[in-house]
Amino acid sequence: xxxxxxxxxxxxxxxxxxxxxxxxxxxxxxxxxxxxxxxxxxxxxxxxxxxxxxxxxxxxxxxxxxxxxxxxxxxxxxxxxxxxxxxxxxxxxxxxxxxxxxxxxxxxxxxxxxxxxxxxxxxxxxxxxxxxxxxxxxxxxxxxxxxxxxxxxxxxxxxxxxxxxxxxxxxxxxxxxxxxxxxxxxxxxxxxxxxxxxxxxxxxxxxxxxxxxxxxxxxxxxxxxxxxxxxxxxxxxxxxxxxxxxxxxxxxxxxxxxxxxxxxxxxxxxxxxxxxxxxxxxxxxxxxxxxxxxxxxxx
Numbered sequence: 001x002x003x004x005x006x007x008x009x010x011x012x013x014x015x016x017x018x019x020x021x022x023x024x025x026x027x028x029x030x031x032x033x034x035x036x037x038x039x040x041x042x043x044x045x046x047x048x049x050x051x052x053x054x055x056x057x058x059x060x061x062x063x064x065x066x067x068x069x070x071x072x073x074x075x076x077x078x079x080x081x082x083x084x085x086x087x088x089x090x091x092x093x094x095x096x097x098x099x100x101x102x103x104x105x106x107x108x109x110x111x112x113x114x115x116x117x118x119x120x121x122x123x124x125x126x127x128x129x130x131x132x133x134x135x136x137x138x139x140x141x142x143x144x145x146x147x148x149x150x151x152x153x154x155x156x157x158x159x160x161x162x163x164x165x166x167x168x169x170x171x172x173x174x175x176x177x178x179x180x181x182x183x184x185x186x187x188x189x190x191x192x193x194x195x196x197x198x199x200x201x202x203x204x205x206x207x208x209x210x211x212x213x214x215x216x217x218x219x220x221x222x223x224x225x226x227x228x229x230x231x232x233x234x235x236x237x238x239x240x241x242x243x244x245x246x247x248x249x250x251x252x253x254x255x256x257x258x259x260x261x262x263x264x265x266x267x268x269x270x271x272x273x274x275x276x277x278x279x280x281x282x283x284x285x286x287x288x289x290x291x292x293x294x295x296x297x298x299x
Contacts, residue, residue: 009141012141013141013142016135016137016138017072017073017078017138018072018073020072020086020131020134020138021069021070021071021072023069023131024065024069024072024086025065025066025069025070026069027065027069027113028063028065028066028069028163029066030113030114030115030117031058031061031062031065031113031114032062032163032166033114033115033116034114034115034190034193034194035055035059035062035167035193036051036170036192036193037111037114037188037189037190037193038054038058038061038111038114039051039054039055039058040181040188040190041111041188042057042058044106044188045100045104051172051178052169052172052173055169055170059164059169060160062163063159063162063164064089065089066159066162066163067155067156067159067160068082068085068086068089070155070159071152071155072086074152074155075145075147076145076149076151076152077147078142078145079139079142079143079144079145080144083135083139083142086135087135087136090128090131090135093112093124093128094125094129097110097121097122097124097125097128098121098125100121101121101122101125102121107120107121108120108187108188109187109188110124112124112127170192170278172192172278175192176273176280177192177198177273177275178191178192180229180231180254182254183229183252183254184240184252184253184254185250185251185252186229186252189252191275194227194276194277195226195227195274195276195277196226196227196228196229196274196276197215197225197226197227197228197272197273197274197292198229198230198272198273198275199211199212199228199229199230199231199251199270199271199272199273200230200231200233200256200261200264200265200269200270200271200272200273201230201232201233201243201269202232202233202261202269202270203232203233203234203235203236203238203240203242203243204234204236204237204238205269205270207270208269208270209243209246210247211270211272211288212230212243212247212249212251213247213248214289215228215249215251215288216248216249216250217248218293221298222298223292223293223296223297224296224297225292225296226274226296228251228252229251229252229254230251230253230254231254231256231260231261232254232255232256233256233257233258233260234255235258240253240255266283268285270285271283271284272284272291272292274295282295
């Protein structure tokens with residue numbers, strides 16, 4: 001091999017290492033932003049009984065991706081451990097995607113890149129096949145280097161510590177909305193992450209219809225409201241589609257039972273909950289337009 005070919009191989013090797021390392025780190029980051037979504041997906045697919053039991057595994061998964069990604073940016077054990085481990089990781093995840101996409105027939109976001117880039121199982125399988133091909137190419141042009149345990153050890157320990165510090169496991173036992181994880185128009189939703197408004201409406205209630213109309217008007221006027229999710233109770237002939245048409249609103253919604261409805265409202269509907277990272281900041285039973293206007297600025 002002449003010097004020019006050797007230089008080209010080195011350039012290609014570093015380019016592939018940077019691409020692969022960046023993708024694994026980004027994948028870890030995208031899940032770390034909202035780990036609850038991945039917990040919900042795993043519970044929905046029957047791998048865990050509830051989110052509490054899924055939470056620890058999800059953080060191990062995120063830390064593992066972060067470790068693999070960061071290890072691509074160095075040379076130690078690259079050919080012997082990092083590359084085979086990354087192929088195994090992608091292969092196992094591809095098997096999982098085949099199961100959820102073709103056996104469970106779930107076309108929703110697989111959670112590969114969290115909420116930042118939504119991908120179906122089929123799209124994610126294609127992505128994984130391409131990544132495996134790139135990793136195999138990297139394996140073929142990588143030479144065994146003199147290895148050092150120090151850098152990999154630091155990466156492993158610091159990555160696992162960082163993930164569990166950045167995304168501590170939440171106790172959702174007291175979270176009032178833990179059972180609501182799917183909304184029409186949105187799909188899977190983790191109400192315990194980020195800032196959200198949860199509206200509890202009776203489809204036939206004129207006050208609820210007026211409140212929804214005001215909320216829609218505020219959004220159109222440029223108010224920077226949090227994501228709005230509606231819990232609808234139906235006792236008459238009004239459907240969610242009719243409600244949207246009457247109010248000019250198009251919020252993601254879930255249907256609830258009479259018991260749930262009366263447990264969530266005050267003396268009479270509607271009621272709005274302003275929540276942030278699983279904590280209820282405020283509950284409003286009246287003066288909705290004023291409360292929303294005062295608490296949220298214009299975009």
